[in-house]
Amino acid sequence: MVDIKNVFKLYNQKKVVDDVSLSIEKGTITSFIGPNGAGKSTLISMISRLIAKDNGEITIDGQDIMKTKNNELAKKISILKQSNSINLKLTVRELVGFGRFPYSQGKLTKEDQEKVDEAIDYMELGEIQNKYLDELSGGQRQRAHIAMVLAQDTEYILLDEPLNNLDMRHSVQIMKTLRRLVDELGKTILIVIHDINFASCYSDHIVALKDGKIIKHGRTCDVIDQCVLKDIYDMDIDIQNIDDKRICVYF
Amino acid sequence: MGYKKKTIILAIIAILLAALYIFYDLRGNIGYILPRRVIKVVAIMLTGGAIAFSTTVFMTITNNRILTPSVLGLDSLYMLVQTFIIFIFGANSLVMMSSNINYLVSIGIMILFSLILYRFLFRGEKNNIYFLLLIGMILGTFFGSFTDFMQVLIDPNEFMVAQDRMFASVNNVNTDLVYISIVIIVATLIYFMRFYKYLDVMALGKDEAINLGVPYDYIVKRLLIIVAILISVSTALIGPITFLGLLVVNVSYELMKTFRHFYIILGAVFISIIALIGGQFIVEKIFTFNTTISVIINFIGGIYFIYLLLKENKSW
Ligand SMILES: Nc1ncnc2c1ncn2[C@@H]1O[C@H](COP(=O)(O)OP(=O)(O)OP(=O)(O)O)[C@@H](O)[C@H]1O
Ligand SMILES: [Mg+2]
Numbered sequence: 001m002v003d004i005k006n007v008f009k010l011y012n013q014k015k016v017v018d019d020v021s022l023s024i025e026k027g028t029i030t031s032f033i034g035p036n037g038a039g040k041s042t043l044i045s046m047i048s049r050l051i052a053k054d055n056g057e058i059t060i061d062g063q064d065i066m067k068t069k070n071n072e073l074a075k076k077i078s079i080l081k082q083s084n085s086i087n088l089k090l091t092v093r094e095l096v097g098f099g100r101f102p103y104s105q106g107k108l109t110k111e112d113q114e115k116v117d118e119a120i121d122y123m124e125l126g127e128i129q130n131k132y133l134d135e136l137s138g139g140q141r142q143r144a145h146i147a148m149v150l151a152q153d154t155e156y157i158l159l160d161e162p163l164n165n166l167d168m169r170h171s172v173q174i175m176k177t178l179r180r181l182v183d184e185l186g187k188t189i190l191i192v193i194h195d196i197n198f199a200s201c202y203s204d205h206i207v208a209l210k211d212g213k214i215i216k217h218g219r220t221c222d223v224i225d226q227c228v229l230k231d232i233y234d235m236d237i238d239i240q241n242i243d244d245k246r247i248c249v250y251f
Numbered sequence: 252m253g254y255k256k257k258t259i260i261l262a263i264i265a266i267l268l269a270a271l272y273i274f275y276d277l278r279g280n281i282g283y284i285l286p287r288r289v290i291k292v293v294a295i296m297l298t299g300g301a302i303a304f305s306t307t308v309f310m311t312i313t314n315n316r317i318l319t320p321s322v323l324g325l326d327s328l329y330m331l332v333q334t335f336i337i338f339i340f341g342a343n344s345l346v347m348m349s350s351n352i353n354y355l356v357s358i359g360i361m362i363l364f365s366l367i368l369y370r371f372l373f374r375g376e377k378n379n380i381y382f383l384l385l386i387g388m389i390l391g392t393f394f395g396s397f398t399d400f401m402q403v404l405i406d407p408n409e410f411m412v413a414q415d416r417m418f419a420s421v422n423n424v425n426t427d428l429v430y431i432s433i434v435i436i437v438a439t440l441i442y443f444m445r446f447y448k449y450l451d452v453m454a455l456g457k458d459e460a461i462n463l464g465v466p467y468d469y470i471v472k473r474l475l476i477i478v479a480i481l482i483s484v485s486t487a488l489i490g491p492i493t494f495l496g497l498l499v500v501n502v503s504y505e506l507m508k509t510f511r512h513f514y515i516i517l518g519a520v521f522i523s524i525i526a527l528i529g530g531q532f533i534v535e536k537i538f539t540f541n542t543t544i545s546v547i548i549n550f551i552g553g554i555y556f557i558y559l560l561l562k563e564n565k566s567w
Contacts, residue, residue, distance in 0.1 A: 074464025088510040102464040
């Protein structure tokens, strides 16, 4: 359970995250949606302790994230950032191997290697696992980073726009993988996503942010609603039911 | 060729060069010349090693390939501290005060300053590399000018002592310092071992490192202290060679083509020793002491530095 209480973040006196309180249940996928600059990445980064909050409290399973030991936390929660720029001479496999650092402190054991193999298989990176990152396409690199997060094998997984650069097949495949991680292994996933149809089809809950505030938090079917979406995006979005799924048409 | 093989080859070249330097044209009073040459080579190895090592660590902490402790003005600071001690206490006290105590005091001040610098420069959420560079250049120049200023004010006799401290070049290495430097470097390396495992992860960037459970601030501070100590040691032994670190670490990265710090550091250390001993050899035998090693290294390094700046500029 992730508990966020009255969290603020200010940049140059401007409230970028403004009094956000939120509880996220274990074993669910929660999507964060909202316009550019709404504060989604900032909020996610604070939950994963990458940036400091200016006020408020964030606890994971009852433990304050700022007071938990770094290494323990790294086995519990992992994050994929919105943009990743690593300019090291690193192969895909080596990058994924870094995901095991919290467990092995750099010396990969046999079990670590198995987890790495698993993550590489999940992301279909087998054929390019020995290629250097700077020789990959944007989407392949993105998948390598996701694989690293999977190798970290944490209970809580935070993903900031993981579908960046990905083609449709891989997008769907990743969302299905995430669904499986939640349904079969009981993981908890927080994901920032712009494509509301992916949010609608794969998530249990949706949090809508705008100007740093939560303007709606609820079950997916409650948020994917014409009025609510109009509030969030200031545009008319038609919603159709196709095969039990609510699909937004906004072209 | 793999990076392991390259490391071994570099090590062999370094050892051969050292042997060449020691035994080349060995004539006359061998009992006098030989120990002197050996002590020079040891001083060069310590300095080269310390610069290469500290620069690699510094670049990993700051996540860039352009900024080095020297470019940020840390070795000019060492000069300033030395002059300041003479300025305040007079050269006599310095002479009386054993050079070891002076050395340790200077290292202490360097550590303090590095931590302050860290507070100011690396606290922001995003570091602008050009801003840091600018600050470094300004600080370096400031320390240099301030040193000059104090030297003008002090007694000419004391000035001589100060000058002597500053240009402890390869040609008159302070033997006392060589021994204590070995002790300090070994102690520093032992202290460093516990942080070694974090380097590879920290090279991924601050966020990645935190995500993977590195106690980031804690480690960075400790590593900066290590860097400050090593820069003090190398500056005390031979004097400032601003661009050596930049040169050798970048060449090591280019050559090794790996992210593993173990090999990058070893490579940089050996390249550094090769450059220094080779350079000193050229200075002595070809230029017959008409120039100094720091001039040669700074010339080559300066050109490389400009090349790096232009290259980085393009890719961003
Ligand atoms: N380091 C920073 N310094 C100053 N302002 C910042 C910083 N990071 C973010 N902001 C501001 O905070 C606000 C929220 O940014 P954030 O990255 O959280 O938005 P987001 O919801 O993730 O947007 P996007 O959908 O474009 O990724 C923006 O207005 C941005 O300008
Ligand atoms: Mg964002």
